[in-house]
Amino acid sequence: MRPPADxxxxxxxIVGVIAxxxxxxxxAALVYAIWRYRASRNLAGQPATFERNRRLEIAWTAAPAxxxxxxxxxxxxxxxxxxxxxxxxxxxxxxxGHQWWWEFGYGGTKTANELHVPVNTPIDLDLTSVDVIxxxxxxxxxxxxDMLPGTTNHLRVLARRxxxxxxxxxxxxxxxxxxxxxxxxxxxxAEFDSWLAAQAVPAVTQGGDGERVFFLSNIxxxxxxxxxTAAAGTAGPDLTHVASRATIGAGVLPxxxxxxxxxxxxxxxxKPGSLMPRVPLSDADLDALAAxxxxxx
Amino acid sequence: MTAIPLWVRRPAGExxxxxxxxxxxxxxxxxxxxxxxxxxxxxLEALLLRAQLxxxxxxxxxxxxxxxxxxxxxxxxxxxxxxxxxxxxxxxMVPLMIGAPDxxxxxLNALSFxxxxxxxxxxxxxxLAGGAPDTGWFSYAPLSERAFAPGTGVDYxxxxxxxxxxxxxxxxINLSVTILLMRCPGMAISRVPLFVWMTLxxxxxxxxxxxxxxxxxxxxxxxxxxxxxxxDPAGGGQAVLWQHLFWFFGHPEVYIMVLPAMGMISEVIPVxxxxxxxxxxxxxxxSVAIAFLSFGVWAHHMFAVGLGDTENAxxxxxxxxxxxxxxxxxxxxxxxxxxxxxxxxxxxxFAVGFIAMFVIGGxxxxxxxxxxxxxxxxxxxxxxxxxxxxxxxxxxLGIFAGAYYWxxxxxxxxxxxxxxxxxxxxxxxxxxxxxxxxHWLGAVGMPRRVFTYAASTGWGPLNLISTIGAAxxxxxxxxxxxxxxxxxxxxxxxxxxPWDAFTLEWSTTSPPxxxxxATIPAVTGRRPLWDRKxxxxxxxx
Numbered sequence: 001m002r003p004p005a006d007x008x009x010x011x012x013x014i015v016g017v018i019a020x021x022x023x024x025x026x027x028a029a030l031v032y033a034i035w036r037y038r039a040s041r042n043l044a045g046q047p048a049t050f051e052r053n054r055r056l057e058i059a060w061t062a063a064p065a066x067x068x069x070x071x072x073x074x075x076x077x078x079x080x081x082x083x084x085x086x087x088x089x090x091x092x093x094x095x096x097g098h099q100w101w102w103e104f105g106y107g108g109t110k111t112a113n114e115l116h117v118p119v120n121t122p123i124d125l126d127l128t129s130v131d132v133i134x135x136x137x138x139x140x141x142x143x144x145x146d147m148l149p150g151t152t153n154h155l156r157v158l159a160r161r162x163x164x165x166x167x168x169x170x171x172x173x174x175x176x177x178x179x180x181x182x183x184x185x186x187x188x189x190a191e192f193d194s195w196l197a198a199q200a201v202p203a204v205t206q207g208g209d210g211e212r213v214f215f216l217s218n219i220x221x222x223x224x225x226x227x228x229t230a231a232a233g234t235a236g237p238d239l240t241h242v243a244s245r246a247t248i249g250a251g252v253l254p255x256x257x258x259x260x261x262x263x264x265x266x267x268x269x270x271k272p273g274s275l276m277p278r279v280p281l282s283d284a285d286l287d288a289l290a291a292x293x294x295x296x297x
Numbered sequence: 298m299t300a301i302p303l304w305v306r307r308p309a310g311e312x313x314x315x316x317x318x319x320x321x322x323x324x325x326x327x328x329x330x331x332x333x334x335x336x337x338x339x340x341l342e343a344l345l346l347r348a349q350l351x352x353x354x355x356x357x358x359x360x361x362x363x364x365x366x367x368x369x370x371x372x373x374x375x376x377x378x379x380x381x382x383x384x385x386x387x388x389x390m391v392p393l394m395i396g397a398p399d400x401x402x403x404x405l406n407a408l409s410f411x412x413x414x415x416x417x418x419x420x421x422x423x424x425l426a427g428g429a430p431d432t433g434w435f436s437y438a439p440l441s442e443r444a445f446a447p448g449t450g451v452d453y454x455x456x457x458x459x460x461x462x463x464x465x466x467x468x469x470i471n472l473s474v475t476i477l478l479m480r481c482p483g484m485a486i487s488r489v490p491l492f493v494w495m496t497l498x499x500x501x502x503x504x505x506x507x508x509x510x511x512x513x514x515x516x517x518x519x520x521x522x523x524x525x526x527x528x529d530p531a532g533g534g535q536a537v538l539w540q541h542l543f544w545f546f547g548h549p550e551v552y553i554m555v556l557p558a559m560g561m562i563s564e565v566i567p568v569x570x571x572x573x574x575x576x577x578x579x580x581x582x583x584s585v586a587i588a589f590l591s592f593g594v595w596a597h598h599m600f601a602v603g604l605g606d607t608e609n610a611x612x613x614x615x616x617x618x619x620x621x622x623x624x625x626x627x628x629x630x631x632x633x634x635x636x637x638x639x640x641x642x643x644x645x646x647f648a649v650g651f652i653a654m655f656v657i658g659g660x661x662x663x664x665x666x667x668x669x670x671x672x673x674x675x676x677x678x679x680x681x682x683x684x685x686x687x688x689x690x691x692x693x694l695g696i697f698a699g700a701y702y703w704x705x706x707x708x709x710x711x712x713x714x715x716x717x718x719x720x721x722x723x724x725x726x727x728x729x730x731x732x733x734x735x736h737w738l739g740a741v742g743m744p745r746r747v748f749t750y751a752a753s754t755g756w757g758p759l760n761l762i763s764t765i766g767a768a769x770x771x772x773x774x775x776x777x778x779x780x781x782x783x784x785x786x787x788x789x790x791x792x793x794x795p796w797d798a799f800t801l802e803w804s805t806t807s808p809p810x811x812x813x814x815a816t817i818p819a820v821t822g823r824r825p826l827w828d829r830k831x832x833x834x835x836x837x838x
Contacts, residue, residue: 008669015667019660026627026656033634034649037570038641047571048636049834057579060628061621068617071667075613078669079606099445132440133536135601135676139742143672146601148537149439150530153603166754170601170676170744172433174440175360178747251751273360 001122003158004082005142011078015071082143084156089124093117097127097134097147097169099275100176101237101250109200110225112237113250115184118192119162127153132174138167138184146171159186168251175273181251202228203240203296210292213285220289223276226296236276243296249274261290319403320811324410325389326707331414332382333781337774338421339373342366344771347731351764353752363748364431365450369420371434372454375554376461377417379688382696383557384413384468387496389707391472393802393809394490396481396818396825401474409468416461423453430454433746435547436517438528438539443521452521455514462507462514469503472496481801483820490800490823491574494581495560498588499553505592506549513542537602544595552591554688556584558695559626562648565698566630568798569645570637573824573836576629583622590619600671609668616666623659627652642796643717647698650725654690658683661736679739685732697724697777704784705791709807712788716780723773730766734759799824 037043093115094105104115117123127136129147136155137144145155159165169180187195203226205211214220214231223236231239245255249271253259265286267276281289318324345366349357358366388406392399400406423429430450432441441451476497480489489497517539519525526532528539567574574580596604596612630652639645661683665671674680697720705711739745743756750756794803804826805814822828822836 004669005673008673011667012664012670012673015664015670019664023656023660026631027653029631030634030649030652033631034639034641037634037637037639039571039638040641043638047638049572050575050636051573052576052578053632056632057576057625057628061579061625064621064624068620068663071663072614072617075667075669076610079610082669082672083606132445133437137676137742137744139673139740143669144601144676145672146603148530148603150536151603167742168744168747172364172437172440172676172746174445175364175431177364177744178360178749181751 001085001087001158002081003142003160004156005140006160007078007081008142011074014074018067018071082156084122084124087122089156090118090121092124092126095125095127095136095147097129097131097136097173097180099131099174100169100180100271102136102180102182103237106196106199109196110238111199111241112245113181113183113247114245115182116192116195117157117159117184117186118189119159119186121158121189123157125155125157127155133171134169134173134180135171136167136182137170138165138182140165141167141184144170159184162186162188164246176271179250179252179271181247183246183251198244199241205229206292206295208292209285209288210290210295213281213289214292216285219279239293239296241296243294249276257290257294260293261286264289264293317407319399319407321392321400321403321406322389322707322809322811324406325385325387327410328381328385328388328413330385331410331417332378332380332385335373335377335381335417336379337778339370339378340771340774342370342373344767346370347764347767349748350750350760352761353750353754353757355749358748360748361428361431364746365429367746368430368433368436368454372420372430372458373417374688375434375550376458376465377413377420379554379692379696380465381413383499383554383692384465384472386561386696386699386703387472387492387499387557388468390703390802391475391493391496392479393706393805393813394493394800395476395479395484396801396814396820397475397479398813398817400471401479402471405467405471409464409471412464412467413461414464416457416459416464418457419460420453420457423450423457426453435540435543437543438517438520438536439530441517441521441539442529444529452518455518455521459511459514462511465503466507466511469500469507473500473504476500481817481819483825487578488820488823490560491563491577491580492557492560495556495563495584498584499556502549502553502556502588502591506546506553509542510546513539513546516542537599537604540599540602541595544598545592547598548595549588549591551687552587554692556587558651558692558699559584561695561699561702562630562651563626564800565644565648565702566633568702568796569640569642569648570634571640572633572637573799574629575632575635576625577823579625580629583625586622587619590615590622594619597666597671600668601675613666613668617663620659620663620666627656627659642701643712643714643721644698644701644796646718646721647694647701650721651691651694651698654686654694654728658686658690661686674739676744677739678735678743678745681745682732682735682739685728685735689728689732694724697721702796703802704781705795706802706807706809708785708788709791710784710788711791711795712784713780716776716783720773720776720780723769723776727766727769727771727773731763731770732766734762734766738763794826797830799827801825804829 096103102113104111127147129149134147135144141157145153165184167182221231221233223233225232225238227240248255248263252271266278267274268278426449428448428450516527520527526534528534528536530536593615597616600609701712738759791807793807824836828835
């Protein structure tokens, strides 16, 4: 099947050309009328007195109707095509919206904010939300689809080019709507398989001070999971392989140990309103915690 | 020319003042004053939004303030500025245009104005009461439920809109009864001026649409204050139900805001073309068609909700259908100009500007009826651009045309044409600079309602251009306010009929006396004043 984005592109081009022709025609008629009949030209004689022409009026009612009928037929065709046109998806990925981050589920393996897909493969996303309405939108992949609590919607995705695609939530979902960015990584099937295999294994933690801080007073583990440890919170993103992801806070910071430390010190500074609170930690604890998370490749 | 003040005298000669007035003209002026004031406030909110978005990752305002500002900007412009401005002109002009001494229910008229105003005040009181609503003007559930919006902002939104809506509904009853029952002798419904036709159609739309909003607001109030579950999926409710109810109101609301402005330019264009309107029957009839269809297109706001292909296809078809009667009007206005003698006054410039800009909004509207294109660009800046081409490029330019046209009737003085030209061209440039680039921003991925955007997106330059455009637009509005104030004090004296116009409001003094006409006029055609001035060339209809 064609990528949905291409199908929409073709339709948009056709509609765009028709709209441009109508636009040029109407504006030209308007400019002509002003130029030709302006009083400052001191035209001879009296203004015309005609006030109706049934045939003309029927014609300019029927012509747009015919054009729109044609556009509607094309619309129906493209609607069927972008839904998959009978082509079964090669895989399904669960995508769940949270205020203000994304959870992606490959069977039992969960990750966050970064959607990996095999290139040139039709995939269906099963979209839902745990809180308010969000909308999954990666412009280069074509259509968007809302994520509603209590309902599952489906979106056909097909990435033709290997590499990364940027997107973000399109339905206003609260204070940090602007920083709910999506990163899609399209990889060859082999790369994707090895990525998924790596994501599926539990974390190999370095233990030590960082792990001690992570479990301190149940602060981090209340909301976050690190598979392979006792941390099993589900309110925040799964951190089992957090260091493998490109950004922190759904796009608000690039992901490296120094920025992770800054983020941990005060998430509210970078993402005010985020549900991750500022936790008072000593400098030594912050260093250890950032190093611990930075090792979760 | 007698200079009769705007306030009304009771039969005994007692002055009643603005607070107690029941005169339709004074109430019209109050409505317009309310609209102008809220338009200024909503404009300042828009400038704040544009200032924050001028550069990527800016920190001029915090996200909370930004979200309140765009929510209140939308509600203000739609319900507290545009609708009162249109209702205000209708209140003032409709009785004059149909040769009536007042509206059918003058006291009810005062009630509708004060309810509308109090609704606006209640909404703005939220700023003092702990924070304005911050869930967007259509305030989707469950974001607007108490679990996600625990402050009082949404409650003030509910109360403000419900009270304001009650005023608008009462006003619509009043205007429709007035138009149906109070036309002067000879003024058949097929002879009323097109602005009156549009007001009638709009009133019917209000009666159908606003109650749906009121119902939805009450349900949301029950959810928030009485722990109801209408829109709460966790409690067995339906989040999408809010969207159905809201847009059942929301889409007719677009036509409630556009049709009266179309009525205004349908008065202005013939007068300044020195010709009768082309295809009166088509212009009036197409509005009735729009009104019917507008109740069957609401789900085109919801194509990305996942209603299914069948539902989406049906609403796509009805949405395309409504483009036909809308397009017909454009052809009629241009045909009215053909063969005329066009006096390019400021009023006419704004009327022509309406046509030029509304075409863009109409065509982008058709593109949004095409489901796959909508799925790509809905909820993005493309939609922001589209709706401003309809509501600013269309409605506001139409209101400015009406303002320059009718100001002399309402005040006895002309607005300055020199400042008017500055106002028009600055508006035209600023408007297009602000909103044209937003089509591209939306198409490449900028969602609406984001308080900032990453520098890596590359959206900075177009946003900066848009913000510069907004600044120019603000200057244009300052020019207009200066024009209003100066012309009110020292504008050229207008006389009864400065434009050599066609309709009855120009047959009485400027401003008109409290009883409007010394004797109730009788008419024999669509252009009664023309007929009176040119008995040898009377209209036949």
